[in-house]
Amino acid sequence: MKLPQSVGEVLREHVVLENESIDRMYLNVYVPQLQRIGGVVWYLRGHLGQRFASTVAIAPKTEQFVAAIEKFAKRRGVDVVSFRKDQRKDDVTQEYLAKFEADEGVLYIGRAQEKARVVRTEKRHSTITGGTYPWVVDGSAFVNYYYFYCVDEDFGPFFLKFCSYFPYNAKLCLNGNEYAKCQLRKQGIAFQALDNGILSCADPKALQRICDELDATKIDGLLRKWLDRLPHPFDDKDRAAGYRYELSILQAEFALTQVLDHPVTGRVFFEQVIRENLDIGRPDQVQLIFNRRVTRRTPGRFRTRVITEGVTPSLHVDYKRSRIKQYHKESQALRTETTINDTRDFGIGRLLHNLPALRRVGFAANRRLLEVERVSHDCALGEEAFQDLQHPRQIAGQRVPALRFADPQVQALLHALLMFVFLPQGFTNKELRQVFAVLLGKCSGEIKPGRMSYELRRLRLHGLIERIPKSHRYRLTEHGLRTAMFYTRVYARVLRPGLAILSAHDDKTSPSPLHRTFQAAEKAVHSWCDNAKIAA
Structure with missing residues (x-):
């Protein structure tokens, strides 16, 4: 077997199955009107008819809800498991899954104490009358959560957990890869499963179509279906008045799975990637991947972490509260996975109907990471392309000055370009001029716009940058990215240290x-x- 020599060769010639899918999703299940104190007060006074707003009247509803859960478990013969501190819930679930034989149903109910947002009533004193009055406030407390671990015929295993205290917020957790497996079985398409993915499939196009069809409507349908089956804290009167659960996105994972032909191929990939991309967590590189600009005021850490589990390391790139993880899954597939913990990191709302926009961000980030890795590892230029840059040329009747290797001005110019590779909207004369001046050891005002226009023209005619239509902005081409990386890396890693040794x-x-x-x-x-x- 011939071993691949580069990242590009691995991705081009050794991937036998590729698919993009939503992986795990963690969703907030809540009643919108009850998320603010004003809405709670209206619920207590306007809906329940209280003269003074007080959550004391909610206590019977809480007791009824907990009693309904216990009654449901007894009637259905479902175990109620009290989770111990630090106990892995997944391990318990796997034990129940191994014994479960029905198409769908409740595996078991878990109970655990967790911190939650609650609404309280506190006693306040009037400065005018001296008397006391109730006042509704937000707070937090450790309360019982009830986990309903279920199996759905369309989605496979999932769980829905309810807070047992008003306003009874809940969480829904599902897995898009399990959804894909269920749909493949229903359609009679043969496949071989990974632990959390697909290893092989008789119809790869059908697999991708199924993954693409998982949308907000289907996810919302899953919630409605099981709210009708499980104990519900809000009665018919509440729901008729509009107090109904809605969904928002707390966390979403978007995975690109590329099954490789041999385990050694994955090891070759990571050996090359780890060496060349330890700096990919720097702000200038993070922006390239996540398609978002980073400034001094951007919160969060920007870093690359290499974590070794067993033999093969995994690569982690952080951006604000989101991250990309890349690892060799079960020594059989390359998994590139973007986890978004706050949709607002990307200017997207949290409501479930924003899922299409979030998918585009997640899947594009995966692809951009692979593209950066491919180009950064294989940035060599051919002899002809290299020589074309060393001498002045005539292009379309225009004389184009050379971009000579090791020329300090050229090295600074190409280094400056790499600082803007991350911005999809490109860069302007002024933006590049400021970075270029700093790299030359000058003040930003010392490089005039006319000088920068000359450099931009030189780069454009050599094909290293292109002008964005209907704008005064430019962006780096693939040839430009490859050239800039070649010039800067060869100079920094070979020429400069080599000359230092010889001299x-x-x-x-x-x-x-x-x-x-x-x-x-x-x-x-x-x-x-x-x-x-x-x-x-």
């Missing part, structure tokens, strides 16, 4: 094997010239 004259301070080899070669040449009576 050292003190053997004690420069014990480099390369330096000693050149010294030996120089002595041999001088000796030969002396023997041959040739002046060196």
Whole structure:
């Protein structure tokens, strides 16, 4: 078997199955009117008819809800499991799944104490009358949560957990890969499963179509279906008055799974990627991947983490409250996974109907990470392309000055371009000029707009940048990205350190094997010239 030599070769020639899918989704289930104190007060006074707003009247509703859960468990023969502190809920669920034989139903009900947002009534004193009065306030408390672990015929395993305290907010957790498996079974399409994905499929196009069809309507339908089956804290009167649960996105994972032909292919990929992309978590690189601009005021950490689990490491890139994780799944597939913990990091609302926009962000981030890895590892230029840049040229009747390798001005210019590779909206004359000046050790005002226009023209005619239509902005082309990476990397990693080694004259301070080899070669040449009576 021939081993792949580059990241690009792995992605181009060794991927046997590829699909994009929503992975895990964690959704907030809530009644919108009860998320603010004003809405709670209206519920208590306007809907329940209280003279003074007080949550004391809610206590019977809470007791009825808990009693309904216990009655449901007893009637259905469902176990109620009290989770211990630090107990892995997934392990318990797997035990119940192994024994579950029906198409759908409730596996078990879990109970755990967790911190929750609650609404309280506190006693306040009037400064006018001196009397007391109730006042509704937001607060937090450790209360019982009830987890309903279920299996749905369309979605597979999922859970819905309810807070047992008013306003009874809940959480829904589902898995898009499990949804895909259920749909493949229903359609009679043969497949082989990964732990959390698909290893092989008889109809890859059908698999991708199924993954694409998982949308907000289907997810909302899952919630409505099981709210009708499970104990509900809000009665018919509440729901008729509009107090109904809605969904918003707390966390969403968007996965690109690329099944590789051999386990060693994945190891080759990560060996190359880890070495070349340890700086990908820097703000300038993060912006390229997540399609968002980072400024000094942007909150959060921007970093790359390499975590080794077993033999193969995984790569983690953080941006605000979101991150990309890339790992070798079960030594069989490359999984690139964007996890969005706050949709507002990308200027997108949290309501479920924003899922299409969020999908575009997540899947595009996965693809951009792979593209950066591909180009950063394989940034070599052909001899002809390299020589074209070293000499002035005539392009479309216009003389184009050279971009000579190792020229300080050219190196600074191409380095500056890499600072803007992340921005999909490109850069302007002014933006590039400011970075270019800093790299040359000058103040931003020392580089004039006319000088920068000259450099932009030179870059554009060489094909390294292109002008964005109907704007005064430019963006880097793939050829430009490859050229800029080649120039900056070869200079920084080969030429500069190599010249430093060769120019050292003190053997004690420069014990480099390369330096000693050149010294030996120089002595041999001088000796030969002396023997041959040739002046060196």
